[in-house]
Amino acid sequence: MSATSFAIETRGVTRVFDSRKGFLFREVSRTEALKGVDLAVEQGAIFGLLGPNGAGKTTLTKILSTLLLPTGGRAFVLGHDVVTDAEWLRPRIGLVLGGERGLYNRISGRENLRYFADLYGLPTAERERRIEEILERVDLSSAADRRVEEYSRGMKQKLHLARGILHRPQVLFLDEPTIGLDPKSARETRKLVRSLVADGVTIFLTTHYMFEAEELCPQLAILSKGRIVARDTVARLRQLVGGDRTLEAEAYGFEDSEVSALRRLPGVSKIIEEEYGPRTRLTLRVRTDEIRPDDVRALLPDHPELEVKERRTSLEDVYLDLVEEEAH
């Protein structure tokens, strides 16, 4: 029986890794990769999980795809517990870990797919037709009978994807699906992901690329040091870090009094100060439309070299702000 109506739900999921060193005198060190993750993903949605290296994204993906047991908490996919109902879940979910590994390199792409089609129990009559269809969908038909070791990184990634969707999973986990791909291949991959959602597949995607998350994921979460630090739509996350608009002022250093003056401007929710060699950049998150670049220039009259730019707050800004806050 389903325990939840969400496609994916986690309740306080934790994961601790013990690593051991030494042979006779074993030394055990513990790493808390996940520290109580709560998430819910609607059926048929694309959900993005962002986070720096080591944040726990792959750990969470592996737990949800039944490849790793959580240390604590519970996780459900399609309403079924990933620990106790793994056998039921495996035919219904797909996993794309990507990268250079994970494929049999000395045999052809088609043979790789045949093997996994059999392991997934695709009916024999359906198998060849489905493989043809998938190869065409990922644009690998012409290379299908070549050895995988002759494939480029992008082609291997496409084969990973093909394997992940071969059995028509209801939920697909994509761990960094476009990492290392050239722009054209990455764009094709994103197009494929969108088409899968149109077919009703729920996608759980981890990525480093902010534009990709912004483009693909209406809902996303930011994971940092094993905790979800924010979870919402991109628009709401912008508000969370201080507003839709960002003003950047750059010069050869600023006085504390100048920064304080900027901080007192109405609508300025946050100022981030960063050093770039001899120059300093002040990044102002602004909640209202009232403040213009000229208002900033007016408060910094002693900087003839001053440059002030206005732009929309990007997901990258949101990400960096939140991850930075978590780090402190």
Added chain:
Amino acid sequence: METVANEVSRGRSTVASLRIAILQFLADPQWLIPSMIAPVVFALVSYELFRGSGPYFLTYAILGAGMMSMWGQTLYGSGWATAQDREFGTLEPTIQSPTPYLYVILGRVLWNVLSGLFGGLIVYAVIVVAAGGPPALPDPLGFAILFVFVMLSLASVGVVFAAFYVYTRYAGFIQNIGEFAFYVGTGCMFPVVLLPFWTNPISLVFPPTWGLDALRYLAIPGYRGFGWGFWVDLLGALGTTVAYLAIAGSIFHRVERHVLEEGNLSQY
């Protein structure tokens, strides 16, 4: 979207695993060439070793060289393939599929038995040519059937060993320690009764010990071995083989649970 995956056929998964093992073997000449050359070398060494040892020396030579060329592949082939799965990164997607990993191993075991038998045939052919004729076998058909069974019994130990390769990336270390001891201890090259008495109970834990003794009973008139007779040896081989398969069936589930707890599937 409707999931097309049906109830997984374990038989089909095993055949798929056998097929991929053959394709990988054929794709890589580094395996193909030694698997044909090594049996020739073993056969010639064994022939020289047993030459002049009596009228049935040819059978000893064939058994010794045959097992030498077959046992490693049959016993450890499945484990090596799992180690390769770790290295290639294919262990994770395979474990993540609905097929229990044991059936993937069984497909590989079948391939290892087949390729082992191919090596055995090469040994047979080389010794027949070297000796100028086939060995004197009282019951060639019985010998052939029992020979295949001994290979399967060897493979049943291999399935259990393969579980260690899933369990830990350090399984190769354990194998390297036990490799030669297992070869000598199960009587691959010469009868176990020639070894110190205290080693015999250890040897009897392994099905090939019983199977090889039974083979020698069948092939060499007057052979005494353990002195229990052919049928006891055969029952011992059957019993221990069934026990190993039962152990394999029960431990794979636990091993899988362990690796999911440890999260070491991608380590190699």
